[in-house]
Amino acid sequence: MSTPYAITWIVDRYHVGTDPAVIRADIAERCTRAGFTPTRTRALVRAALRHHEANRRLYRYVTSGTP
Numbered sequence: 001m002s003t004p005y006a007i008t009w010i011v012d013r014y015h016v017g018t019d020p021a022v023i024r025a026d027i028a029e030r031c032t033r034a035g036f037t038p039t040r041t042r043a044l045v046r047a048a049l050r051h052h053e054a055n056r057r058l059y060r061y062v063t064s065g066t067p
Contacts, residue, residue, distance in 0.1 A: 007044055011051045016059040023052050 007027065014023055027048045031041035060066070 004044070004047070007048050008051055011048050012055065014052065014055075016052075016056045018052070020049055020052060023048055 010027070010030070011023060024045050027045050028041055031044055036044070
């Protein structure tokens, strides 16, 4: 599953040093407010955390030159 654009946009605004628990809580809360099912919420939280980790890897690569 590709990451929905809205999730990508939200996660991209977090600093790479942000604790994943903060992102997990924010995305879960947004999904709950939007009325998503628990299954869809879990899927979107996983997608957000994957995207955040990809951002962290990119940052490490850019700043250190190693993956």
